[in-house]
Amino acid sequence: MPWKEVSVMGERQEFVRLALAEGANRRELCRRFGISADVGYKWLARWQAGDRELADRSRRPHVSPLQSSAAVETEVLAVRDAHPAWGARKIARVLEDRGQHAPAPSTVHAILKRHERIMPPVGGAPATQRFEKEAPNQLWQMDFKGWVRLGDGTPCHPLTMVDDHSRFVPCLAACADQQGVTVRGHLERTFRRYGLPDALFVDNGAPWGEASGERWTRLGVWLLKLGVGLLHSRPYHPQSRGKNERFHRTLKAEIFDFARFSDLAAVQRAFDAWRELYNFERPHAALDLDVPARRYRPSSRPMPEHLPEVIYDEGEVVRTVPSTKAYVSFKGRKWKVPKAFCGERIAIRPLDTDGRYGIFFAALRIAAIDLTTKQSVSDLSEQVSAISPG
Incomplete structure (x- = not known):
C-alpha cells in the first residue's frame, strides 16, 4: 500500500530494516510498500552510508547555470x-x-x-484604444486627482498636468483648494518655465466649468487671451482623458500608497522629487520604455510679460460688457452673454441670415442675436465636444 504522509520516515526505516534482514526478498518488499525497486535501493544505500533519518532531500540541482548571480x-x-x-x-x-x-x-x-516582491495589478483591464498628439505641447491634459486628507487634518487636492504626446509632467502641485485663482497661479508658473501649449484638455467641473452649467469661466477667458484653447471632455466619460486618469493611478501607487504626509509642504516636497524621477528616470510602458523627457521639448511660444488685449478691426461694432451685468445693448435691445466675459470687449458681427448676428470674443463666437424674435436675451451655450481630441 502507498506510504502515509504522516509517518513517511517511519515507513522508510521499517522498509530498510526488513530489507536488510537475512534472506529478505527486497523486490517483494518494494511491491508491498508501494515503491519502485530504484527507490527501495536508494533508501538502502543512504542507510548504509549512515543516514538514519531518510528525510526528503531537496531536488534542486547543486549548480544552476541559468540562475542569475x-x-x-x-x-x-x-x-x-x-x-x-x-x-x-x-x-x-x-x-x-x-x-x-x-x-x-x-x-x-x-x-x-x-523574493516575494510581486504585488497584485492595480486597476482594471488596460485601454485598447488610444489617441496621441503628434508633437509636444499640442495638448496638455489637466485635472485634479481626488483629494487626500493630511496629518494636520487639511485636505490636499493634487493638480496634475500631462503632455499628451510625451507624457511629460510640467506641473504637479499640492493645492489646498480647487479654485480658479489657485489653478491660474500654477498655470502662470508652469507657462513661464515650459511655454504655452496649444490647448488644455479638462473635464466639465469647477474650475473649468460653472456649477450653473455655463461653459465659460474667468479662467477660460484668461486662457483665450493667451491663445490657449480649452477643450472639455464628454460628460460622464472620464476615459476620454485616459492619460490623466492613468497618471493618477500611478501617483497613488507610487506616492500616497507608501506614505502619509503631515501637511501640504510635505506633499509638495514629495511631488517635486517624484516628478523629477517620473520625467527623467522612470521608463514609461506607453513610450516603449523610454522616459518622457526624451520625447519632450519646451514650447516655442513663451508666456508674455503682459496679458494681450483683444484687438478688433476698424469699423466693427464693438461693445464692452458691463462688469456687473452679463449683457450688451444692440439695436435698442439687450442681449445676454456668458458672465465670464463681464468687463471684456466683444464684437457684434452679422451672420449669413438677415436679422441674425453673432457676438464674438476675438474669433470665438460666444452668443447670438436674433432680431426676428421678440426675445431680447439669447445666450449661445457652446456644446460639449462629443469626441476626444484625437
Whole structure:
C-alpha cells in the first residue's frame, strides 16, 4: 500500500530494516510498500552510508547555470525596493540605462516573484484604444486627482498636468483648494518655465466649468487671451482623458500608497522629487520604455510679460460688457452673454441670415442675436465636444 504522509520516515526505516534482514526478498518488499525497486535501493544505500533519518532531500540541482548571480538579484531588488510599484520591464530598462547587466524582463519577474516582491495589478483591464498628439505641447491634459486628507487634518487636492504626446509632467502641485485663482497661479508658473501649449484638455467641473452649467469661466477667458484653447471632455466619460486618469493611478501607487504626509509642504516636497524621477528616470510602458523627457521639448511660444488685449478691426461694432451685468445693448435691445466675459470687449458681427448676428470674443463666437424674435436675451451655450481630441 502507498506510504502515509504522516509517518513517511517511519515507513522508510521499517522498509530498510526488513530489507536488510537475512534472506529478505527486497523486490517483494518494494511491491508491498508501494515503491519502485530504484527507490527501495536508494533508501538502502543512504542507510548504509549512515543516514538514519531518510528525510526528503531537496531536488534542486547543486549548480544552476541559468540562475542569475547574487549581484544581479541584489541590483534588481534594490530598484524594486526603491520603487515598489515598478514592474519587471521598467526595472530591466533602468538597469540597462545605468550600464549595468540587465537580465530579460522575464528573468527580473522571476527574481521578484522568488523574493516575494510581486504585488497584485492595480486597476482594471488596460485601454485598447488610444489617441496621441503628434508633437509636444499640442495638448496638455489637466485635472485634479481626488483629494487626500493630511496629518494636520487639511485636505490636499493634487493638480496634475500631462503632455499628451510625451507624457511629460510640467506641473504637479499640492493645492489646498480647487479654485480658479489657485489653478491660474500654477498655470502662470508652469507657462513661464515650459511655454504655452496649444490647448488644455479638462473635464466639465469647477474650475473649468460653472456649477450653473455655463461653459465659460474667468479662467477660460484668461486662457483665450493667451491663445490657449480649452477643450472639455464628454460628460460622464472620464476615459476620454485616459492619460490623466492613468497618471493618477500611478501617483497613488507610487506616492500616497507608501506614505502619509503631515501637511501640504510635505506633499509638495514629495511631488517635486517624484516628478523629477517620473520625467527623467522612470521608463514609461506607453513610450516603449523610454522616459518622457526624451520625447519632450519646451514650447516655442513663451508666456508674455503682459496679458494681450483683444484687438478688433476698424469699423466693427464693438461693445464692452458691463462688469456687473452679463449683457450688451444692440439695436435698442439687450442681449445676454456668458458672465465670464463681464468687463471684456466683444464684437457684434452679422451672420449669413438677415436679422441674425453673432457676438464674438476675438474669433470665438460666444452668443447670438436674433432680431426676428421678440426675445431680447439669447445666450449661445457652446456644446460639449462629443469626441476626444484625437
